[in-house]
Amino acid sequence: MKNYGVKDVAKLSGVSIRTLHHYDKIDLLKPFNRTEAGYRYYGAKELLRLQQILFYKELDFSLKEIRQLLDEPSFDRLTSLEHHKLALKARKKRIDQLLSTIDNTIYHLKKNTIMKNYKDLYKGLAKEMGTTYRKEAMTKWGKNTIEQSEKDLLKLGKAGFESLKVELATITEELFSIRNESPESKKVQGLIAQHYQIIRQFWGTSVQKDKQASIYAGLGQLYVSDDRYMARDGEAQPEFATFMQKSMQYFSNTQIG
Amino acid sequence: MKNYGVKDVAKLSGVSIRTLHHYDKIDLLKPFNRTEAGYRYYGAKELLRLQQILFYKELDFSLKEIRQLLDEPSFDRLTSLEHHKLALKARKKRIDQLLSTIDNTIYHLKKNTIMKNYKDLYKGLAKEMGTTYRKEAMTKWGKNTIEQSEKDLLKLGKAGFESLKVELATITEELFSIRNESPESKKVQGLIAQHYQIIRQFWGTSVQKDKQASIYAGLGQLYVSDDRYMARDGEAQPEFATFMQKSMQYFSNTQIG
DNA sequence: CTTGACTCTACCCTTACGTCATAGCCTACC
DNA sequence: GGTAGGCTATGACGTAAGGGTAGAGTCAAG
Numbered sequence: 001m002k003n004y005g006v007k008d009v010a011k012l013s014g015v016s017i018r019t020l021h022h023y024d025k026i027d028l029l030k031p032f033n034r035t036e037a038g039y040r041y042y043g044a045k046e047l048l049r050l051q052q053i054l055f056y057k058e059l060d061f062s063l064k065e066i067r068q069l070l071d072e073p074s075f076d077r078l079t080s081l082e083h084h085k086l087a088l089k090a091r092k093k094r095i096d097q098l099l100s101t102i103d104n105t106i107y108h109l110k111k112n113t114i115m116k117n118y119k120d121l122y123k124g125l126a127k128e129m130g131t132t133y134r135k136e137a138m139t140k141w142g143k144n145t146i147e148q149s150e151k152d153l154l155k156l157g158k159a160g161f162e163s164l165k166v167e168l169a170t171i172t173e174e175l176f177s178i179r180n181e182s183p184e185s186k187k188v189q190g191l192i193a194q195h196y197q198i199i200r201q202f203w204g205t206s207v208q209k210d211k212q213a214s215i216y217a218g219l220g221q222l223y224v225s226d227d228r229y230m231a232r233d234g235e236a237q238p239e240f241a242t243f244m245q246k247s248m249q250y251f252s253n254t255q256i257g
Numbered sequence: 258m259k260n261y262g263v264k265d266v267a268k269l270s271g272v273s274i275r276t277l278h279h280y281d282k283i284d285l286l287k288p289f290n291r292t293e294a295g296y297r298y299y300g301a302k303e304l305l306r307l308q309q310i311l312f313y314k315e316l317d318f319s320l321k322e323i324r325q326l327l328d329e330p331s332f333d334r335l336t337s338l339e340h341h342k343l344a345l346k347a348r349k350k351r352i353d354q355l356l357s358t359i360d361n362t363i364y365h366l367k368k369n370t371i372m373k374n375y376k377d378l379y380k381g382l383a384k385e386m387g388t389t390y391r392k393e394a395m396t397k398w399g400k401n402t403i404e405q406s407e408k409d410l411l412k413l414g415k416a417g418f419e420s421l422k423v424e425l426a427t428i429t430e431e432l433f434s435i436r437n438e439s440p441e442s443k444k445v446q447g448l449i450a451q452h453y454q455i456i457r458q459f460w461g462t463s464v465q466k467d468k469q470a471s472i473y474a475g476l477g478q479l480y481v482s483d484d485r486y487m488a489r490d491g492e493a494q495p496e497f498a499t500f501m502q503k504s505m506q507y508f509s510n511t512q513i514g
Numbered sequence: 515c516t517t518g519a520c521t522c523t524a525c526c527c528t529t530a531c532g533t534c535a536t537a538g539c540c541t542a543c544c
Numbered sequence: 545g546g547t548a549g550g551c552t553a554t555g556a557c558g559t560a561a562g563g564g565t566a567g568a569g570t571c572a573a574g
Contacts, residue, residue: 274521295521296521
C-alpha cells in the first residue's frame, strides 16, 4: 500500500501542488489521509481519480461539472458529453467567424489605399483625372490599379459617373431614413443589396470578384472610422455609421461570402 | 452637439451600464464629461470609440489589448491582427482535438460492451466458446459482432490465439519496463505500434477500419478505469495505466486517425 | 415637496488556480 | 540536542470582465 505525498503526486500527474490544495479545498480530490501536522497523503485510488479529472479537464469541462460527473452516478456521462460536444462545435463555429472577420479586416488594412480610392471617387475623382492627382495616386497604390480604375471610369463616361453618384446618394438617403430598423431585416438588406450593386459599378473590373466581399465589408468599417462621422458637431451621425457598418458586414457575410 | 447618458449609450450599443462603469474605471472609455453629481455623459466620439472597442472585443481581443490598439498609434494593428489570427487558429486546432477525443470517448461509452469483449478475449475467451458465455454475449452486443468475432478466432485456431496472447504479454511487459519514458517518444511509440498490430489481430474483421482509431484510443482509457489498476494494493500500477492511456491515445491520434 | 426613476460609488462574487508571506514540520548532520 | 535546509500548511491577495447589490444621492414630473 503505497502512499504518495503532494510532491509525488504533483510529479506523477504534472499538476502543481497548489492545484492539489485547491482540489482538496473544493472537495474534488481529497487525500487518502492527513497526518497530524496536516500533511496530505494520496493512494492509488486518488491517483486514478486525478487521471479522470485531468481527462475531463482536457475536454474543457469545469471543475464543478467534473465533480458531478465523477461523484454522482446518476449523472449521465453520455448525455453530458454530447452536450459538451455541441458547445465545442459552437465555439469552433464562432472561431471560424472570427477568423473570417479578421481576414476581412487585415485585407482592409492592407488595402486601405483602395478604400481611399473609393472615398476620392465618391468625392468627385473624375474631375481631377490626368492632373497632379494622378502622379500621387500612382505612387500610392501602383500603376495597374489606377489605370484599370481610370479605364473603367472613362468607359462609364462623365454622365454615367454622375448618374451613379446620384443613385448612390439616393440609396444612402433611403438607408438613412430607416436607420432604426434592424441591420439584418429584409427591408434593410434589400437596400443594402442595391447599394452593393452600385458600388460594384464604381469598382468596375479593378476589384477581383473573390475580394469583393472583403472589401465591401471593410467599407462598412470605414463608415465608423470616417472623420465625417467622428466629428462632434450637429451633423455627425454615429448611429448611422454603425448602422451602415453592421448592415454591410452582415450582407457581405450572408450574401456575397 | 448631442449628449448621451449611460442609459442611452447602453441602449444604443447593447452593453450594460455596469460595463460602461467598468470601461470608465479602466480608462478604456471615458465619458465626454461628468456633471457635478458624477453623472456620465458621452458624445458621438465616444460612441464611435465604443463601436471600435466592441469590434475588437468580438474578435476576442482583451480589453488591455484593445486599449493599446486604440490609444497607441505606434501599435501595429496589422501585426497584432496577424498575431491574433494565429492564436485563434491554435484554439481552433485544439477544439478539433477535443472534439476528436470526445468522439472517441462517446464511442467508447456506447460500445463499452465491445471493450468488455476485448477484456474477455484477453482473459481467455476462447475456452468458453460455444457454452453459456455465448448466449449472454449475444444479447449483450448483438449477434453479428459475436459471430464474426468467433469466426475470426476460430480461423486463428487455438494455437494461433495462444501465441497472440504471448506476443501481447511480451510487448506489454516491454512497455511496462519503459513506463518512465515519454509516451510520445519514438521508443514508446514503436512498441505501441506493435501492440496495436497485435490487438488488430484479435479484432480480426469484427472491427471496421474507420473505427479502429477510436476503439484503440478508448482501450487506453480503459486501463485507467480498470479495477485491476484501481485497487489500492501492492500490485496496483496506476502510473503504468496512465502511461498506457497516454501512449495509446497519442498513437491513435498521430498514427491511425 | 414628494414620488419614482435614474445614477453614483463601493464592495463582494465568479474560475482555476499563481504567487507570496508566515509559520510549522521533518530529517540530516554536527 | 540543536540547527540548517528543505518540505509543507494555511491564508490572503491578484487575475479578466464584469454581475449583483446596498446605500445614498440626483433629477424631472406631478
